[in-house]
Amino acid sequence: METMDFSFSFDEMPIAAKFISDSFTRDIKDFQKIYPVFDNEFKVRFNEQITMAKEIVCCGPEGVKIQNVRIGLFRKIESLNTLILEVPHYFSISGITQFDYIVEIIEKNNLCSVLSIVPNLLQQLQENMPTQDEDVAQSIIEGIQSIYKVLKLDRIELNRLLNSHGLLKEEAFRCLNHLWATMQDVMEIGQSLYRIDDPMKSVEYELDYIKMKVKTFWIHSSADSVV
Structure with a gap:
């Protein structure tokens, strides 16, 4: 299975998704008014995808090494x-x-x-x-x-x-592909919902803002807080 063109590294995906999920959970009623598919069941599936991605790319040996290098780097x-x-x-x-x-x-x-x-x-x-x-x-x-x-x-x-082969297994591709598709859906709808009436909320669903939050997370994190 080929991987999609993610905007985040493997180990950043669950972190970025959690930020998006937090905004979505807060705004779920607004989503549902126009798009009923974004219900509590969708929220549960989204969180399950995040948990699975975290276990695959953060909690394994390669993931822990990546986190330690990234945190040490900052x-x-x-x-x-x-x-x-x-x-x-x-x-x-x-x-x-x-x-x-x-x-x-x-x-x-x-x-x-x-x-x-x-x-x-x-x-x-x-x-x-x-x-x-x-x-x-x-x-x-x-x-x-x-x-x-x-x-x-x-x-x-x-x-x-x-580029570790331990992270590039088909299971990781499948999990991250599904997660990235969900992230993109939520970001796109979140921006469209708030772009005119609430630009501050709209920004929370923009890619550059989420990238900034992920970078800030790594700067102030320890490996224990990730896994």
């Missing part, structure tokens, strides 16, 4: 952000181009963007080594280098796990 980016915020105290910011933009990228926790900007940042830091507090400045550079190297390894490990 912890390291948080440490990187702390080091970057120390830079203005020891380096000449005027010698570092787009420093504010660099800070913004790191604060967004986008691993690909972080890995792309760090080498250039390190080069600029080394070119602007201060004459005073040189030891502290050097420790900042070394700290950034160390985190960068580990993040590169994290990225390799995360990509490997996300």
